Amino acid sequence: MINKLKVTFLFGIFVMLFATNSMKAQLKPGELVDGIAAVIGDEIVLESDVNEQMNYAKQQGASNMGKCDFLENLLSNKLLVYEAKKDTLIENRSAAIKEQANAKYKQLLSQFPDEKTMLTAYKFRTGYEMKNAIEKIDTDTYYGQAKYQRITEKADVTPNEVTDFYNQYKTQLPEIKDEISLAQIEMTPKLTEAHKQELINRLNKIKQDIQGGETFESQARIYSEDEGSTANGGLYKNISKGQMVKSFEATALNLQEGEISEPVESEFGYHLIQLVKKSGKQYDARHILLKATPTEDEIKTAKAKLDSIRGLIIEGKMTFKDAAFKFSDDKRTKFNGGVITGSDGSSKIERETVPGTISYELAGLNKGDITTAFDDVDERQRKVVKIIKIEDVIPAHQITLETDYDRIKQMALNKKKGEMVDKFVNSKLPTTFISIDGRYDSCNLKGSWKKDAIKK
Numbered sequence: 001m002i003n004k005l006k007v008t009f010l011f012g013i014f015v016m017l018f019a020t021n022s023m024k025a026q027l028k029p030g031e032l033v034d035g036i037a038a039v040i041g042d043e044i045v046l047e048s049d050v051n052e053q054m055n056y057a058k059q060q061g062a063s064n065m066g067k068c069d070f071l072e073n074l075l076s077n078k079l080l081v082y083e084a085k086k087d088t089l090i091e092n093r094s095a096a097i098k099e100q101a102n103a104k105y106k107q108l109l110s111q112f113p114d115e116k117t118m119l120t121a122y123k124f125r126t127g128y129e130m131k132n133a134i135e136k137i138d139t140d141t142y143y144g145q146a147k148y149q150r151i152t153e154k155a156d157v158t159p160n161e162v163t164d165f166y167n168q169y170k171t172q173l174p175e176i177k178d179e180i181s182l183a184q185i186e187m188t189p190k191l192t193e194a195h196k197q198e199l200i201n202r203l204n205k206i207k208q209d210i211q212g213g214e215t216f217e218s219q220a221r222i223y224s225e226d227e228g229s230t231a232n233g234g235l236y237k238n239i240s241k242g243q244m245v246k247s248f249e250a251t252a253l254n255l256q257e258g259e260i261s262e263p264v265e266s267e268f269g270y271h272l273i274q275l276v277k278k279s280g281k282q283y284d285a286r287h288i289l290l291k292a293t294p295t296e297d298e299i300k301t302a303k304a305k306l307d308s309i310r311g312l313i314i315e316g317k318m319t320f321k322d323a324a325f326k327f328s329d330d331k332r333t334k335f336n337g338g339v340i341t342g343s344d345g346s347s348k349i350e351r352e353t354v355p356g357t358i359s360y361e362l363a364g365l366n367k368g369d370i371t372t373a374f375d376d377v378d379e380r381q382r383k384v385v386k387i388i389k390i391e392d393v394i395p396a397h398q399i400t401l402e403t404d405y406d407r408i409k410q411m412a413l414n415k416k417k418g419e420m421v422d423k424f425v426n427s428k429l430p431t432t433f434i435s436i437d438g439r440y441d442s443c444n445l446k447g448s449w450k451k452d453a454i455k456k
Contacts, residue, residue: 068443084147189294
């Protein structure tokens with residue numbers, strides 16, 4: 001039952017899992033597309049899509065699912081994508097997705113000595129072909145999520161429904177592994193004025209060189225520390241208003257086309273920005289970024305400040321919650337007492353999934369203890385310093401309403417959302433063109449998918 005619940009068609013959950021692994025799954029070295037499994041509207045399911053999804057799900061523990069089940073999941077996913085593209089209330093983000101695909105392509109390219117080696121590894125003939133594959137994955141993810149959210153936006157469950165769900169499935173619900181609840185105060189080490197001026201001076205020298213005849217593009221390739229745009233000469237195309245950090249956007253939109261800014265500070269570091277083109281609500285811009293990477297002395301200063309805050313908390317002069325609100329630079333946690341939540345929104349985190357750096361600092365500590373300050377990196381891989389408090393320790397146990405109500409409620413809600421999506425999908429089957437390859441003739445699909453068959 002639980003494995004079935006995990007992979008029952010819940011598109012929003014599936015695509016979040018799939019998006020982080022899609023490049024590995026879809027673009028595995030040595031594998032080639034091996035034909036069309038099905039067509040839904042004008043969307044295509046490839047045979048390799050079915051195989052890859054099946055292999056990935058098995059790695060996640062879904063061992064009781066057959067190939068036909070995975071085909072039907074993909075059919076449902078593609079039908080959602082097809083319907084989303086026709087939905088006028090869902091924003092068309094084709095231009096932004098294309099730019100995102102180009103950035104992902106460059107990120108992959110940075111892992112290889114040259115483009116030819118990468119294309120050979122992933123069995124693509126050209127960079128254009130590979131970029132199209134990445135763009136297709138991102139397009140399906142965006143439209144599928146958007147339609148899923150539109151269908152399920154009013155979904156809710158009552159306490160009675162949660163109890164009914166638990167009573168029906170309690171013998172099949174999994175045991176909860178050892179968990180831990182953590183809260184943190186995270187600080188970004190401050191650069192000294194001398195360090196800031198050094199970065200500004202470097203950018204001013206680069207600007208002088210550009211004004212002296214060097215191109216902005218060539219200087220970006222040489223000096224910029226932005227991995228997402230360096231290979232493209234610092235260029236970002238079709239930027240929508242609100243997409244970039246405020247200081248970047250305000251500066252870019254106040255420039256004339258071709259004009260270069262003075263050095264601009266942002267949360268990432270210092271930039272030189274050149275407005276390339278502005279059209280309606282979108283614009284193209286190049287930039288050169290020098291990251292605000294703190295020195296060892298700057299990190300040491302931040303640690304000392306954080307340890308002094310820790311001392312105030314231990315002495316009872318300030319609560320951890322108040323200290324997080326006042327001092328933490330992590331916007332995700334500072335407003336909720338520093339509490340760290342998982343991908344499901346729960347504050348309970350499986351101990352074995354705690355990152356190694358943090359796990360090392362927590363060794364030997366108990367509930368209520370606070371680590372000394374240590375350095376780490378944030379979700380954007382920027383240097384930070386932290387202290388972490390162990391809020392709670394939850395031993396492994398069988399899931400119950402008393403101990404895990406919120407978790408069970410989310411399971412019940414996911415089930416209801418899945419039923420809503422199934423109902424929507426089934427309502428569209430009679431009016432949607434569907435053609436499934438003959439190799440799946442023996443599948444006993446739950447929905448009325450088999451209106452036609454592609455003959456082998």
